[in-house]
Amino acid sequence: MTVMAVETEGLEVRLGRHVALEGIGFRLPENGFLAILGPNGAGKSTLIKVLLGLQTPHAGSVRVFGHPAGRGPTREVGYIPQIKTLDRQFPALPLELVVSGIRGSWPWRIRREEREQAMEALTIAGMDRKLGTPLGQLSGGELQRVYLARSFVRRPRLLLLDEPATGMDALGEADMYRLLEGYRSHHKATIIMITHDWDVARHHSSHVLLLNRRQIGFGEAQEVLVGEALRQAYGHVGHAHPMTVQDSSRD
Amino acid sequence: MIEMLQSGFMQRAFLAGVMVAYLAGFFGVFVVQRGLSFLGNGLAHAAFGGVALGILLDREPLWIAVPFTVAVSLGIVWLTERTRLGADTSIGIFFAVSMALGIIFLSQTERFTTDAFAYLFGSILAVRWSDIYAAGALVLLSVAVWRWWGHWAYATFDRELAQSDHVPCLRGDYLLAVSIAVTIVVSMKLVGITLIAAFLVIPAATARLLAVTFRAMTVISICIGVASVLLGLVFSWEYDLPSGPCVILTQAAVFTLAFAWKSLRSG
Ligand SMILES: Nc1ncnc2c1ncn2[C@@H]1O[C@H](COP(=O)(O)OP(=O)(O)O)[C@@H](O)[C@H]1O
Numbered sequence: 021m022t023v024m025a026v027e028t029e030g031l032e033v034r035l036g037r038h039v040a041l042e043g044i045g046f047r048l049p050e051n052g053f054l055a056i057l058g059p060n061g062a063g064k065s066t067l068i069k070v071l072l073g074l075q076t077p078h079a080g081s082v083r084v085f086g087h088p089a090g091r092g093p094t095r096e097v098g099y100i101p102q103i104k105t106l107d108r109q110f111p112a113l114p115l116e117l118v119v120s121g122i123r124g125s126w127p128w129r130i131r132r133e134e135r136e137q138a139m140e141a142l143t144i145a146g147m148d149r150k151l152g153t154p155l156g157q158l159s160g161g162e163l164q165r166v167y168l169a170r171s172f173v174r175r176p177r178l179l180l181l182d183e184p185a186t187g188m189d190a191l192g193e194a195d196m197y198r199l200l201e202g203y204r205s206h207h208k209a210t211i212i213m214i215t216h217d218w219d220v221a222r223h224h225s226s227h228v229l230l231l232n233r234r235q236i237g238f239g240e241a242q243e244v245l246v247g248e249a250l251r252q253a254y255g256h257v258g259h260a261h262p263m264t265v266q267d268s269s270r271d
Numbered sequence: 272m273i274e275m276l277q278s279g280f281m282q283r284a285f286l287a288g289v290m291v292a293y294l295a296g297f298f299g300v301f302v303v304q305r306g307l308s309f310l311g312n313g314l315a316h317a318a319f320g321g322v323a324l325g326i327l328l329d330r331e332p333l334w335i336a337v338p339f340t341v342a343v344s345l346g347i348v349w350l351t352e353r354t355r356l357g358a359d360t361s362i363g364i365f366f367a368v369s370m371a372l373g374i375i376f377l378s379q380t381e382r383f384t385t386d387a388f389a390y391l392f393g394s395i396l397a398v399r400w401s402d403i404y405a406a407g408a409l410v411l412l413s414v415a416v417w418r419w420w421g422h423w424a425y426a427t428f429d430r431e432l433a434q435s436d437h438v439p440c441l442r443g444d445y446l447l448a449v450s451i452a453v454t455i456v457v458s459m460k461l462v463g464i465t466l467i468a469a470f471l472v473i474p475a476a477t478a479r480l481l482a483v484t485f486r487a488m489t490v491i492s493i494c495i496g497v498a499s500v501l502l503g504l505v506f507s508w509e510y511d512l513p514s515g516p517c518v519i520l521t522q523a524a525v526f527t528l529a530f531a532w533k534s535l536r537s538g
């Protein structure tokens with residue numbers, strides 16, 4: 021029997037009086053690569069927070085490797101937040117952010133073995149230069165690499181990424197997918213990623229979840245990313261955008 | 272100089288000054304980095320309510336102001352957490368209520384002017400041994416909770432990231448608010464209620480200009496805080512001025528120097 025990395029059923033999340041998610045039910049096997057797609061405000065980030073145990077659902081169940089979300093072993097899940105949420109005023113160096121991933125706390129003094137582990141991960145992520153540059157002065161792509169290193173160093177079984185391609189150039193993006201694929205196959209890890217790029221979903225993911233507050237589709241990319249479902253997800257009631265859907269589903 | 276160091280009240284002022292400067296420098300980095308300077312202001316005014324109650328009841332104001340201010344700090348975190356009101360709104364409510372109570376308490380007593388002036392603007396003459404014990408206890412406590420520096424820093428950097436690592440962020444918020452509250456109460460005799468928010472903010476803001484890491488910011492903030500208090504107290508003695516403004520102006524001078532140095536280097 022295949023182990024399920026994530027199982028949800030009848031999931032409903034309310035933020036105040038706003039129903040952010042409802043009727044979410046899917047099963048993602050271990051070592052899967054799930055792309056979450058949907059328009060802005062669809063509840064994608066909210067779903068990630070539910071999987072992390074940061075947001076308690078109003079109804080339904082969520083299990084991550086068989087445990088209730090957020091209750092599994094501490095380092096089992098790695099999380100890469102949206103870069104735009106970074107507080108650029110916080111004084112910090114790349115190495116400290118990576119070591120915070122090892123420790124689960126902000127480091128006062130970095131021990132030698134922590135430094136070695138962190139440097140190894142930074143090298144793999146291609147960020148072994150610019151170590152003296154404060155985080156606030158790094159580009160979006162460079163920050164993303166630091167966060168990748170921070171995740172790899174923890175050896176998580178499940179890696180959650182919120183719009184990781186933001187701020188990356190094409191080369192950096194290709195490099196990131198290569199790193200993610202490498203990590204996934206080497207450690208039998210599961211990856212869940214929010215993206216706006218349908219091609220990325222088609223080429224890299226084993227599964228796709230199409231969301232617009234409700235679950236519109238879950239399955240393999242070819243099954244889910246079809247005209248009607250995309251229209252349901254992205255089209256507004258009364259004035260759909262058929263042109264956008266046709267253009268993007270042609271290639 | 273010798274005369275200054277031999278005087279008993281000046282010895283007490285220096286002793287209390289070094290300790291409250293350490294506390295303000297240490298907790299100030301979180302105040303600055305989390306944008307909590309309004310919390311500092313609100314708690315200072317809550318402390319005023321506690322002091323006024325102490326004066327009215329003819330008790331040592333410190334022992335009334337500590338529980339009063341701690342209760343207000345807990346109330347602020349609780350109200351912010353439980354409602355959709357922003358922290359500034361919760362602070363504003365508690366701030367006004369404590370001030371209003373303080374003014375009513377003071378209106379009921381005769382000994383308003385002399386005591387209140389010292390508490391509002393700071394006085395080196397006012398420091399008693401009880402203030403030094405209270406500050407010392409808090410210094411010991413801040414060393415005992417040293418591991419919280421890493422939790423607070425992590426949650427300041429990215430709260431959700433810290434929560435996903437099971438850092439108890441809400442407990443951290445309560446502990447931080449209480450620590451800031453007690454720091455404010457033990458600092459008020461030297462610095463004065465009106466200037467305490469600035470006293471918490473300026474050393475940390477100066478350190479922020481100079482530091483690349485949060486650890487360096489913490490160390491520099493403490494050093495600048497302690498140096499400014501020592502210098503400020505000397506000015507207060509020499510020119511017979513209230514100690515609060517002397518300390519704050521010294522901090523501001525250090526900030527200006529750091530700012531000029533930083534501008535020259537990068538420009
Ligand atoms: N704390 C909150 N209270 C109320 N509504 C919220 C809150 N946080 C997010 N929302 C709303 O929930 C919806 C889903 O947000 P989110 O999950 O961030 O969307 P996405 O990541 O898909 O763009 C949005 O409409 C957003 O405005």
Ligand SMILES: [Mg+2]
Pocket residue numbers: 064065066
């Ligand atoms: Mg989002």
